[in-house]
Amino acid sequence: GAASNDIDRTAINTIRTLSMDAVQKANSGHPGTAMALAPVAYTLWQDALICDPADPVWPGRDRFVLSVGHASMLLYSLIFLSGIRDVKDGKPTGKPSLSIGDLEQFRQLSSKTPGHPEYRHTTGVETTTGPLGQGCGNSVGMAIAQKWMSARFDKPGYPLFDYHIYTICGDGDMMEGVSSEAASTAAHLKLDNLTWIYDANRISIEGSTDIAFTENVAKRFEAYGWQVLVLKDANDTAGFLKLLEQAKAEKTRPTFILxxxxxxxxxxxxxGTAAAHGEPLGAEEIRETKRAYGWPEDKSFYVPDGVMERFQEKLGARGKEAHAKWNELFAAYKKEYPDLAKEIELILSGGLxxxxDSEIPTYKTDPKGVASRASSGEVLNAVAKKLPWLLGGAADLAPSTKTLIKDGGAFQPAEWNGSYAGRNLHFGVREHAMGSIVNGIVLSGLRPYGAGFLIFSDYMKAPIRLSALMEIPSIFIFTHDSVGxxxxxxxxxxxxxxxxxRATPGMITMRPGDANEVAEAWRTLIPFKDRPVALALSRQNLPTLDRDKYAPASGLAKGAYILGDSGKKPAVILMATGSELGLAVEAYEKLIADGIAARVVSMPCWELFEEQPQSYRDEVLPPDVTGRVSIEAASTVGWHRYVGLTGEAIGMYGFGSSAPAPELMKKFGFTVDAVVAAAKKQAGV
Amino acid sequence: GAASNDIDRTAINTIRTLSMDAVQKANSGHPGTAMALAPVAYTLWQDALICDPADPVWPGRDRFVLSVGHASMLLYSLIFLSGIRDVKDGKPTGKPSLSIGDLEQFRQLSSKTPGHPEYRHTTGVETTTGPLGQGCGNSVGMAIAQKWMSARFDKPGYPLFDYHIYTICGDGDMMEGVSSEAASTAAHLKLDNLTWIYDANRISIEGSTDIAFTENVAKRFEAYGWQVLVLKDANDTAGFLKLLEQAKAEKTRPTFILxxxxxxxxxxxxxGTAAAHGEPLGAEEIRETKRAYGWPEDKSFYVPDGVMERFQEKLGARGKEAHAKWNELFAAYKKEYPDLAKEIELILSGGLxxxxDSEIPTYKTDPKGVASRASSGEVLNAVAKKLPWLLGGAADLAPSTKTLIKDGGAFQPAEWNGSYAGRNLHFGVREHAMGSIVNGIVLSGLRPYGAGFLIFSDYMKAPIRLSALMEIPSIFIFTHDSVGxxxxxxxxxxxxxxxxxRATPGMITMRPGDANEVAEAWRTLIPFKDRPVALALSRQNLPTLDRDKYAPASGLAKGAYILGDSGKKPAVILMATGSELGLAVEAYEKLIADGIAARVVSMPCWELFEEQPQSYRDEVLPPDVTGRVSIEAASTVGWHRYVGLTGEAIGMYGFGSSAPAPELMKKFGFTVDAVVAAAKKQAGV
Structure with missing residues (x-):
């Protein structure tokens, strides 16, 4: 094992002391887990993980996920000691990702070492973690992506995508439901490329886990269908290495190492106490701990000679060799399979x-129309034909959300009659894990979507938020988007x-109002590289507007646009989204017929509208026009930004009800008469 | 078993055919599960469940939770056939809760039989279900409440609270993480009063569960620590009855019947097909099914003679007898333990x-002040002293959220060194189950709270919403409520x-601005009977305002109030909540010193403010004063309702960052200078 040599023991203690020192200097953080897991993480990185520090985004690398994000100093120490190079615009710069100075700035303003590891912020961090259980879910997504890439691209003699995903998780992760969902999914999919290392330290913030968590976790994972291995002592690096080998050797199941x-x-x-979880150890305890490690007591942020070199000898050398081999392999592959190689390059560069978008349909005027979930299903399929790495699925709602890719096949192990090249994922009734898995797949370069009813976005709010924080282009398709x-x-x-x-920073929420806006929504969202999208779609039919009469749907790209206008200075502006757009248009026509200078604005995406220049926003919503009505079958919270103190927001002021949709629309005031009445009041007539 | 007699078989088929017919007539709904589970549910109700149809809110009754809420017709059929009486204002009216006409109105506007069972809406429905996994979590809360009531009130010879909680759940429930969290908790707490009946029909919306859900569920529940029993055929009512007896006999664990x-x-x-899950069977299939049951093919909503009588012979007679015994017991108890009996009556009537509130403290002016999480902890304890059935806990964050009830003891089984009379619950890192469990405890009459960091409300949004939909007074304490x-x-x-x-209908969100507002928040929220509350509290210290100089904190009860005013017509109104209130007050003082007619409004609760008469709202925020600035370290979405098109909303326009809080406040513009500058701009000076 790693620690059989003095230098390895020294390296492990370097990780421990850097973690202690950084938390102490910041006077904030979590020293205990990093100290406990230093031998495990060190052994994993030094003796198993395949990663080239010179190019930390090399696609053939193993993935390392620190689901216990609060132990961020463990990861920062490893990134620093292993000499991982910084990456800018997808290319390694040759400069270290983290310096000792960066570690000293742990948790300080604008530092590269925030409290929890943040993707994009610090090279070497594969995903943002901290909210417990999310790293577990992400890692299942990464394992799915590896299987898919391998199934699509690997050829005899060309094992291009042959990497493993390692996750370190803790008691908190194991208590969170999202990890249960993800674990059940991983075993069903027989993801043998996935290893979770579970730190059973039996301590949580409130004290011993005996107060809340006394189940048999190992047996639970056996029940899911994982290979379960146990390491009795985290300091037994030789024993741990053997278990890692067993994990790699297993070919039918993911592996859980307790x-x-x-x-x-x-x-x-x-x-062994909760006091070591979430606060600095204190100067005296640090001194005594260093003494126990045989460490210079008064040195802080001390890296003994030979430690960084040791990382180069092992992790560095192994990664360099593997990377070089991979480059050769890929060069040969490129000659033999130029089209596939081009595809791989596009995926890795985030291109299209x-x-x-050549097969995205245009919809003809149709008063009866089509549900936006249905037109979205068609557009999705039109894009999927041309974009082979668009894949996804629903939380057991594919038929209702219309998200099946026709002839895409099911992503399943052969045992369940599918293939890992399948593009239709079956997430089961597991919305939370779905969100977290989708993020993991995006982090691997593919373009996945997760689908469900809009109401169940509540179950997956945490991973939706994390996609926005990570600035990754996850696609969330939410149908059944109102009382409709x-x-x-x-x-x-x-x-x-x-x-x-809409209130989640960075999320782009689109609620297209007819089939052509649905087409434009997909045309707009697919090129996104750094922003997630939530599509809100109707269950019920929406009329397809006459685009000869009204402005083209391409206005969606600007978030909001003038759909129809009297040509005069507006006496009243109607604003609507999604299923209420048709209603707004009907009311607009009535107002025009009554001689009222009305304007109707389609507002499918607030966020894109807010990004437009002030001049465009003022053109659409002239500041001196205060006669304003918004119509949306949802909470009105937020609409006053557009209707102001004196406008009227027609929306839901309570919960819905069980009845046929047309009756509900009437009950809750989504009628042409109600909109016209509000508009006339606003127009002062 | 139940179905050994012809009349029982007939009754079971009545449930099945009512379910088929109602879904068919509504042309919407889920017939398959009700048909499959009719023998199970019938046997449970007829041979095990203790419930007096004449008084369905009798506190000694067993609880029945239909976690598979989509099978609502199963429950409606049972409520109708068993003759459960309607309850108004807590008292049975003598009229049936549901008539055959109500069943015929399944899923229609204003009917008593909505698509999913709704608490308060239909007597006999113990909790609102539909969002999967929630009923499972609720049932754990009900089991906790039973244990607590029994531990506090039962005396030798007086087993007043000796009831069992039965939950029917399905594959969807088992896939959801919240049920995993709840199951782990139930086993840890050794809730032997809880039985989950898991309908393993192996069919979900997308098809066979083989596409996503192939774990060994029975083994998983053994791993949690449940007694696991298996029924091979749902139609084997005799076999099922034996398993129910085993469940009742088990005295150390909850029971899982697969x-x-x-x-x-x-x-x-x-x-056996997914087609039977979520849509009507169709007229012809119904005809053939009735034929297979030996049913009159052309009769719809048909209840054969003797079926309703059979319910009275069994469920009815057993419940009546048990209820009468309980009444006698309680009468004697009342004499022997008058104080405790009074307490029970208060709990059951929702009184206090x-x-x-006599020990709720008043805080002295203190510029350094105290974190609102800390003052809230003090106020909580002051209330807890006088309100013995206030109990709760955190998702492993009791020390950080300051939610420990001093000398309250831990709610734990004796094996884990606690007692079921303990008032401090340890939920573990399981926010989602916590929310769902809190709802279940509230449904049993107690006043529980669940606590965590505000960010992790994301993990428990679904049960928060359900508390609002059910109109129950759950208390959610969320600390660490900003970039602070x-x-x-x-x-x-x-x-x-x-x-x-704030956008969740019916939720009351309070963000008190200093220690005295915290005290008023608790004074306001504790008497709530039909509305849940979310308290948003700071990690950092907040100055305690001088209430001789500024308006009293009792203004919180009106949601917003004028804290300070120049006495002239305001040139600008500053509005703030929580940790930004002190900042607003400082800016206000500067503006006044500069001769600007400023007003500062504390706005801890939008929802209560909106309930005030227009005259009061106009007094606080005069419509003709358009110089307005809001200050809150959160998304500004929603604030334009108060600042309008031309006011300024100072808030967060992106994600936060890792650094000491004072630096972040500066970085994100929460400074006196920035507020003064914005206010001057608004005032036009």
């Missing part, structure tokens, strides 16, 4: 195939979900 | 002890969470 550890190992008074759901009733009718998504 | 069933049992073409969290960084800093809560 590691018994002692939090803050080596700290004479705080080891030429003509990817009908008979299923208020438990299934979203009200506040749209505003939740 | 029932193999065939969805839409008896339907010749659709049995006299002087419950500091070093933990953006993964832990809420931005959009406040607006999420």
């Amino acid at each position: 590691v018994h550890s002692i939090i803050a190992w080596g700290a004479p008074h705080k080891a 195939p030429e003509g990817w 759901v009908g008979e299923d009733g208020p438990t299934h009718q979203p009200v506040e979900q749209l505003v939740q998504l | 029932v193999h069933s065939i969805i839409a049992w008896g339907a010749p073409h659709k049995a 002890p006299e002087g419950w 969290v500091g070093e933990d960084g953006p993964t832990h800093q809420p931005v959009e969470q406040l607006v999420q809560l």
Whole structure:
């Protein structure tokens, strides 16, 4: 094992002391887990993980996920000690990702070492973690992506995508439901490329886990269908290495390694206590701990000679060799399979195939129309034909959300009659894991979507937020987006979900108003590289507007646009989204017929509208026009930004109800008469 | 077993055919599960469940939770057939809760039989279900409440609270993480009063569960620590009854009964298929199914003679006797333990002890002040002293959220060194189950709270929403309520969470601005009977305002109030909540010193403010004063309702960052200078 040599023991203690020192200097952070897991993480990186520090985004690398994000100093120490190079614009710069100075700036303003590891912020961090359980879910997504890439691209003699995903998780992760969902999914999919290393330190913030968490975790994972291995002592690096080998050797299941550890190992008074979890050890305890490690007591942020070199000898040399081999392999592959190689390069660069949008349909005027979930299903399929790495699925709602890719095949192991090249994922009734898995797949370069009813975005809010924080282009398709759901009733009718998504920084929420806006929504969202999208789609039919009479749907790209106008200075502006757009148009026509200078604005995406220049926004919504009515079958919270103190927001002021949708629309005031009446009041007539 | 007699078989088929017919007539709904589970539910109700149809809110009754809420017709059929009486204002009216006419109105506007069962809406429905997994979590809360009531009130010879909680759940429930969290908790707490009946029909919306869900569920529940029993055939009522007896006999663990069933049992073409899950069977299939049952083919909503009588012979007679015994017992108890009996009566009537708020402290002016999480902890304890059935806990964050009830003891089984009379619950890192469990405890009459960081309200949005939909007074305490969290960084800093809560219909979101507002928040929220509350509290210290100089904190009860005013017509109004109130006050003082007619309004609760008469709202925010600035360290979405098109909303326009809180406040513009500058601009000076 790694620690059989003195230098390895020294390196492990370097990780421990850097973690202690950084938390102490910041006077904030979590030292205990990093100290406990240093031997495990060190052994994993030095003896198993395949990663080239000179090019940390090399696609053939193993992935390392620190689901216990609060132990961020463990990861920062490894990134620093292993000499991982910084990456800018997808290319390594040759400069170190982290310096000792960066570690000293742990948790300080604008530092590269924030409290929890942040993707994009610090090279070497594969995903943003901290909210517990998310790293577990992400890692399942990464494992799915690896299987898919391998199934699509690998050829005999060309194992291009042959990497493993390692996740370190803790008691908190194991208590969170999202990891249960993800674990069940991983075993069903027989993801043998996935290893979770579970730090069973039996300590949480409130004290011993005996107060809340006394289940048999190992047996639970056996029940899911994982290979379960146990390490009795986190310091037994030789034993751990053997278990890692067993994990790699297993070819039908993911592997769960349960590691018994002692939090803050080596700290004479705080080891094994909750006090070591979330606060600095204190100067005196640090001194005594360093003494116990045989460390210079008064040195802080001390890296003994030979430690960084040791990383180059092992992790560095192994990664360099593997990377070089891979480059050769890929060069040969490029000659033999130029089209596939081009595809791989596009994926890795975040590009799109030429003509990817050439089959997106245009819809003819149709008063009866089509549900936006249905037109979205058609557009999705039109894009999927040209964009082979668009893949996804629903949380057991593919038929209702219309998200099946025709002839895409099911992503399943052969045992369940599918193939890993399949493009239709079956997430089961597991919305939370779906969100987290989708993020993991995006982080691997593919373009996945996750689908469900808008109401159930509540179950997956955490990963939706993380996609926005990570600035990754996850696609969330949410249908049944209002009280228009009908008979299923208020438990299934979203009200506040749209505003939740809109208020999440960085999320792009689109609620297209007819089939052509749906087409434009997909045309707009697919090229996104750094922003997630939530599409809100109707269950019920929406009329397809006459685009000869009204402005073209391409206005969607600007977030909001003038759909129809009297040509005079507006006496009143009607604003609507999604299923209420048709209603707004009908009311607009009535107002025009009554001689009222009305304007109707389609507002499918607030966020894109806010990004337009002030001049455009003032053109659409002239500041001196205060006669304003918004119409949306959802909470009105947020609409006053556009209707102001004196305008009227027609929306939902309570929960929905169970009844056929047309009756509900009437009950809740979404009628032409109500809109016309509000508009006339606003226009002062 | 139940179905050994012809009349029992007839009754079971009555449930099946009512379910088929109602879904068919509504042309919407889920017939298959009700048909499959009719024998199971019938046997449970007829041979085990203790419930007096004449008084369905009798506190000694067993609880029945239909976690598979989509099978609502199963429950409606049972409520109708068993003759459960309607309850108004807590008292049975003598009229049936549901008539055959109500069943015929399934899923229609204003009917008593909505698509999914709704608490308060239909007597006999113990909790609102539909969003999967929630009923499972609720049932754990009900089991906790039973244990607590029993531990506090039962005396030798007086087993007043000796009831069992039965939950029917399905594959969807089992896939959801919330049920995993709840199951782990139930086993840890050794809730032997809880039985989950798992309908393993192996069919979900997308088809066979083989596409996504192939784990060993029975083994998983053994791993949690449940007694696991298996019924091979849902139609084996005798076998099922034996398992129910085993469940009742078990005295150390909750029981999980895995029932193999065939969805839409008896339907010749659709049995065992996904087509029977979420849509009507169709007239012809119904005809053939009735034929298979030996049913009159052309009769719809047909209830054979003797079926309703049979319910009275068994469920009715057993319940009546048990209820009468209980009444006798309680009468004697009342004599022997008058104080405790009074307490029980208060709990059951939703009342409060006299002087419950007499120890709520008043805080002295203090520029350094105190974190609102800390003052809230003090006030909570002051209330807890006088309100014995206030109990709760955190998702492993009791020390950080300051939610421990001093000397309250831990709610734990004796094996884990606690007692079921303990008032401090340890939920573990399981926010989602916590929310769902809190709802279940509230449904049993107690006043529980669940606590965590505001950011993690994302993990429990679904049960928060359900508390609002059910109109129950759940209390959610969310601390660390802004970027003021500091070093933990953006993964832990809420931005959009406040607006999420505010946009949820019926939720009361309070963000008190100093210690005295915290005291008033608790004084206001404890008497609530039909509305849940989310308290947003700071990690950092907040100055305690001088209430001789500024208006009293009792203004909180009106949601917003004028804290300070120049006495002239305001040139600008500053509005703030929570941790930004002190900042607004400082800016106000500067403006006044500069001779600007400023007003500062404290706005801790939008929802209560909106309930005030227009005259009061206009007094606080005069419509002709358009110089307006809002200050809140959160998303500004929603604030334009108060600042209008031309006011300024100072808030978060992106994610937070990892650094000491004071630096972040400066970085994100929460400074006196910035507020003064914005206010002067608004005032036109």
